[in-house]
Amino acid sequence: MTEHSVVIVGAGPTGLVLAGELALAGVHVVVVERRASQQVDGTRAGGLHARTLEMLDQRGIVDRFLAAGRTMQITGFVGIPMDVGDFPTRHNYGLALGQGEIERLLAEWVDELSMPILREREVTRIAQDDSGVDVALSDGHALRAAYLVGCDGGRSIVRKLAGIDFVGSDATVGWIIGEVAMESAPQIGMRPEGGGVGPIGHGGAAGPYRVVLQEPLVDDPGEPTLQDLRDALVAAYGTDYGVHSPTWISRFTDATRQASSYRAGRVLLAGDAAHVHPPQGGQGLNIGVQDAMNLGWKLARVVDGASPDSLLDTYHRERHRVGAQVLHTIMAQVALSTPDDSHAALRSVVGELLRMDEPRRRIAGMLSGLDVHYDLGDGHPLIGRRMPDLDLQTADGPTRVYALLHDARPVLLNLVEAVMPAGPVRVVDAQHDGVWELPVLGEVAAPSAVLVRPDGYVAWAGDHTDARLAEALAAWFGGP
Numbered sequence: 001m002t003e004h005s006v007v008i009v010g011a012g013p014t015g016l017v018l019a020g021e022l023a024l025a026g027v028h029v030v031v032v033e034r035r036a037s038q039q040v041d042g043t044r045a046g047g048l049h050a051r052t053l054e055m056l057d058q059r060g061i062v063d064r065f066l067a068a069g070r071t072m073q074i075t076g077f078v079g080i081p082m083d084v085g086d087f088p089t090r091h092n093y094g095l096a097l098g099q100g101e102i103e104r105l106l107a108e109w110v111d112e113l114s115m116p117i118l119r120e121r122e123v124t125r126i127a128q129d130d131s132g133v134d135v136a137l138s139d140g141h142a143l144r145a146a147y148l149v150g151c152d153g154g155r156s157i158v159r160k161l162a163g164i165d166f167v168g169s170d171a172t173v174g175w176i177i178g179e180v181a182m183e184s185a186p187q188i189g190m191r192p193e194g195g196g197v198g199p200i201g202h203g204g205a206a207g208p209y210r211v212v213l214q215e216p217l218v219d220d221p222g223e224p225t226l227q228d229l230r231d232a233l234v235a236a237y238g239t240d241y242g243v244h245s246p247t248w249i250s251r252f253t254d255a256t257r258q259a260s261s262y263r264a265g266r267v268l269l270a271g272d273a274a275h276v277h278p279p280q281g282g283q284g285l286n287i288g289v290q291d292a293m294n295l296g297w298k299l300a301r302v303v304d305g306a307s308p309d310s311l312l313d314t315y316h317r318e319r320h321r322v323g324a325q326v327l328h329t330i331m332a333q334v335a336l337s338t339p340d341d342s343h344a345a346l347r348s349v350v351g352e353l354l355r356m357d358e359p360r361r362r363i364a365g366m367l368s369g370l371d372v373h374y375d376l377g378d379g380h381p382l383i384g385r386r387m388p389d390l391d392l393q394t395a396d397g398p399t400r401v402y403a404l405l406h407d408a409r410p411v412l413l414n415l416v417e418a419v420m421p422a423g424p425v426r427v428v429d430a431q432h433d434g435v436w437e438l439p440v441l442g443e444v445a446a447p448s449a450v451l452v453r454p455d456g457y458v459a460w461a462g463d464h465t466d467a468r469l470a471e472a473l474a475a476w477f478g479g480p
């Protein structure tokens, strides 16, 4: 039996980011993946939101993604554009980039960090005891790990074997999705009830096209066919546009579920394994990546013995709330998509409201992930929020905050002359001359110092007399 500090089940976007985070912290990890290669069926996720781009920037790899995709305003609420162009971030846009490309670039990063992925193997059984988790693989081999993380998608076997409830609602609406060619130019654009037809990638009006349309929900629909897609096109547009040559046809529903706990002892869940929902708003991959960024540094500290095991409880506390909020917003979008006259009227009223500045900023902040606020106690408004990527002057020259986070270590930014005593974190003396502005909240008072966690969230901010700095240092970065 091979022993590891952490076994990650699943090399989808969530598992890959978690693997990268643990590799940066020098943790001994193995990833087990059923797929033979990183190839993804269909495009699935079509892009990255602003906060995910910021997080990739925090690790110094965002340029690879920006070079592969197209920056644009991708955030929307039931087809109403939610522009983040005026938000105070270097990435005040989304990135149109298919999931296949996103996974390819993440896998490349993980490979550079020399993280092994055991491919063409499935985890079939797990059993945990006080000191670790036994893992059985489909090829007959066994692994043992101090902790195991299920990043194994919506049908997660890890979640089932760990006995974690998946709480939520069953499907009430179904959609068929296909990637196809068409003989005649289709009507491109969102339908009022959500879905529609759009060109894939840089293909433009010449296609290929992605079709997403509602269809009647039946108990056991079986594998979707080209004829099913034709029927849905005819029902929506009165023509099937001569649809042909599908490269991918699939179905999804509005079933919305969340793991009751993201942790059961030494087993943790992240990404779709912890939450499933329909793709309205393009959130799934993004919140999976953000789960992984939240968990990675905490798990690394716990397996290294640098922090107590209870640090992992903050992962559930912080991310379960964010997941619940995302599910809530998606359920509202699905309800608003109901194709009848009264919902059309409701959509139009909500649309009018969301075109106003304040409501738009609020919902756009949520959908882009920029307004995440973990409840880390009272004090300066920065506490629990993402650290802005400020330009800094240091004794070594100019830099910016996210550059200080590339190695996924915590940083205490000392912004006034009085030097903080060195503690368990790196202290950087720096100056920032500009304003401090947060998305949605607006301008905030400049703090004298800020304690930034490796995931880019502020553990503490204030002045040097604030006794809560010592508490925050002990709580987040103190010993076991």
Ligand SMILES: Cc1cc2nc3c(=O)[nH]c(=O)nc-3n(C[C@H](O)[C@H](O)[C@H](O)COP(=O)(O)OP(=O)(O)OC[C@H]3O[C@@H](n4cnc5c(N)ncnc54)[C@H](O)[C@@H]3O)c2cc1C
Binding pocket: 009, 010, 011, 012, 013, 014, 015, 032, 033, 034, 035, 044, 045, 046, 047, 099, 121, 122, 123, 124, 151, 152, 153, 154, 156, 157, 177, 252, 270, 271, 272, 273, 279, 281, 282, 283, 284, 285, 286, 287, 288
């Ligand atoms: C049609 C569609 C459109 C979408 N659009 C968007 C969008 O625009 N934006 C967005 O953010 N999200 C979108 N999503 C959601 C996004 O695809 C998922 O949220 C994302 O893939 C979740 O990543 P994950 O790594 O958590 O899980 P997955 O991508 O499901 O990865 C899980 C991995 O685990 C492996 N695995 C499973 N079981 C085992 C096992 N027992 N042993 C070993 N390996 C195992 C699987 O092979 C897989 O590689 C969309 C999804 C769909 C279906």
